[in-house]
Amino acid sequence: MNKSVPHLSLKSALSTACCCLLGTCAHAESKPWFIDLGAMNYIEQDRNTGIQLLVNARRELDDGDALSLQLDFDVITGATPNGASASNVPQSFTMASGIGEYQVDANELPADDSHMDSRMGFSLLYESTMSGNFQLNYASHISMEFDYLSLGAGMEFLQNLNQHTTTLLGGFNFEYNRVHPVGGIPTAFASMEPPGVLQPRSATSLARRQSGAHIGFNQIIDKNSLMQIKYAWANASGYLSDPYKILSVVDDINNTQLGSTLDYIYEGRPDQREIQNIFFAYKRNFQGDVIDFSYRYYWDEWEINSNTVDVKYRYKLNHQYYLQPHFRWYEQSAAYLYQHSLNVSEPTPDYASADFRLAAFDAYTLGFRYGKSLADGREHSIGLEYYTQRGDSHPNSAVGLQKDQDLFPTLNTLVITWNYSYNW
Amino acid sequence: MLKMGFNVIIFIMFFSLGACASVEPWQKDVLSRKSMQFNSEKVNSAMDTHFYYSKEGSSGGQGFSGGGCGCN
Numbered sequence: 001m002n003k004s005v006p007h008l009s010l011k012s013a014l015s016t017a018c019c020c021l022l023g024t025c026a027h028a029e030s031k032p033w034f035i036d037l038g039a040m041n042y043i044e045q046d047r048n049t050g051i052q053l054l055v056n057a058r059r060e061l062d063d064g065d066a067l068s069l070q071l072d073f074d075v076i077t078g079a080t081p082n083g084a085s086a087s088n089v090p091q092s093f094t095m096a097s098g099i100g101e102y103q104v105d106a107n108e109l110p111a112d113d114s115h116m117d118s119r120m121g122f123s124l125l126y127e128s129t130m131s132g133n134f135q136l137n138y139a140s141h142i143s144m145e146f147d148y149l150s151l152g153a154g155m156e157f158l159q160n161l162n163q164h165t166t167t168l169l170g171g172f173n174f175e176y177n178r179v180h181p182v183g184g185i186p187t188a189f190a191s192m193e194p195p196g197v198l199q200p201r202s203a204t205s206l207a208r209r210q211s212g213a214h215i216g217f218n219q220i221i222d223k224n225s226l227m228q229i230k231y232a233w234a235n236a237s238g239y240l241s242d243p244y245k246i247l248s249v250v251d252d253i254n255n256t257q258l259g260s261t262l263d264y265i266y267e268g269r270p271d272q273r274e275i276q277n278i279f280f281a282y283k284r285n286f287q288g289d290v291i292d293f294s295y296r297y298y299w300d301e302w303e304i305n306s307n308t309v310d311v312k313y314r315y316k317l318n319h320q321y322y323l324q325p326h327f328r329w330y331e332q333s334a335a336y337l338y339q340h341s342l343n344v345s346e347p348t349p350d351y352a353s354a355d356f357r358l359a360a361f362d363a364y365t366l367g368f369r370y371g372k373s374l375a376d377g378r379e380h381s382i383g384l385e386y387y388t389q390r391g392d393s394h395p396n397s398a399v400g401l402q403k404d405q406d407l408f409p410t411l412n413t414l415v416i417t418w419n420y421s422y423n424w
Numbered sequence: 425m426l427k428m429g430f431n432v433i434i435f436i437m438f439f440s441l442g443a444c445a446s447v448e449p450w451q452k453d454v455l456s457r458k459s460m461q462f463n464s465e466k467v468n469s470a471m472d473t474h475f476y477y478s479k480e481g482s483s484g485g486q487g488f489s490g491g492g493c494g495c496n
Binding site for chain 1: 446475479
């Protein structure tokens with residue numbers, strides 16, 4: 001009499017046995033996705049408030065490959081600086097649509113308090129293991145705002161050497177962006193017209209492209225530490241100006257009103273920007289605590305040089321909880337085109353922008369993250385950070401009445417983050 | 425400034441590489457922990473990157489893509 005015997009291949013039998021011995025069998029088969037959720041709320045003093053929501057889902061596939069999907073959404077609302085200088089008299093500005101206007105009180109930072117923007121993005125990463133030592137990653141993203149579209153794709157290779165103690169990596173990426181601002185693309189250095197009058201526009205939308213490449217390596221130093229070094233190069237071209245930013249033109253001729261604003265004109269930036277940076281990261285374990293240090297040196301064709309030092313120390317409170325203080329220091333030099341305002345006696349420059357992000361400043365981040373590791377791989381954490389940005393409030397180039405104004409108001413921001421990850 | 429940045433990187437690199445020791449596969453238990461991976465806080469790192477991208481004049485270093493936003 002033949003008995004029915006269930007057919008089991010040697011491979012599946014061994015896999016089942018191994019999984020069950022390790023106690024991970026049911027977990028691995030029933031919860032193949034690793035879900036990482038994040039939220040950030042940042043509140044700038046007297047300026048913008050923003051919220052970011054992000055979901056990342058990663059799944060390891062049977063053949064060793066992995067797929068990651070990421071969805072992010074952010075919204076920002078509040079008052080965003082428009083580039084004009086503060087003045088001793090109230091100021092009026094035409095809104096981007098050219099229809100309405102907004103007022104700013106005397107001695108206040110000119111900012112468009114009707115500013116609101118939202119963005120939704122989706123990205124995909126596929127990690128393909130070609131052999132035990134070689135991996136290819138393919139990435140792509142799409143990001144949409146009502147006045148901006150971004151599409152990008154990239155590829156990266158990782159080659160393990162010396163029994164996986166060294167990993168060489170390199171890659172390239174391309175990005176295509178379409179800028180279609182409210183009211184159209186303003187003509188560089190043309191005057192802002194009063195509301196209801198035809199505004200100076202050069203196009204309804206323009207393209208911005210970026211291509212880049214990077215190369216580097218990861219190195220295991222000893223059984224408790226490792227490091228990473230990367231060099232990256234990128235070239236951005238096309239419309240690189242900010243369509244909503246203007247500059248004040250001030251009087252530097254008439255002694256009775258030196259520094260008073262005579263006109264507002266739209267900014268103009270070069271259509272080319274070559275960017276390079278070197279990045280170094282180091283991690284070390286100290287009996288369960290982990291120090292995470294990184295340094296980046298950046299330089300570009302617009303003469304911005306920056307240094308960024310970032311240090312986190314993950315202090316293990318017990319087997320479940322950790323506390324992670326964070327400190328970041330950032331400083332940058334000014335782009336050659338940065339000017340807080342233009343003087344009426346001087347010829348119009350080829351390029352100029354009063355965007356604070358192109359000015360020289362220092363920035364500090366100080367905060368902490370408190371987290372808890374839960375059962376079956378879940379982790380929950382919250383973070384609280386303070387970010388401040390300080391530049392030259394009273395530059396020597398200020399004229400007359402401008403000397404009484406704060407030409408680089410300090411930016412203070414409170415940042416709250418939340419993170420939850422689990423297997424699904 | 426540029427020279428200083430290079431010097432800092434090169435100093436750290438040689439200091440670290442000079443300290444490299446042979447690590448066998450069975451000695452990598454600590455290194456395999458999630459907290460010891462580069463970009464172990466992927467979601468927080470992505471949010472931070474976007475935050476700083478919108479506030480500062482330089483960006484990049486960790487990822488291999490641009491900011492993907494107008495960030496006005």
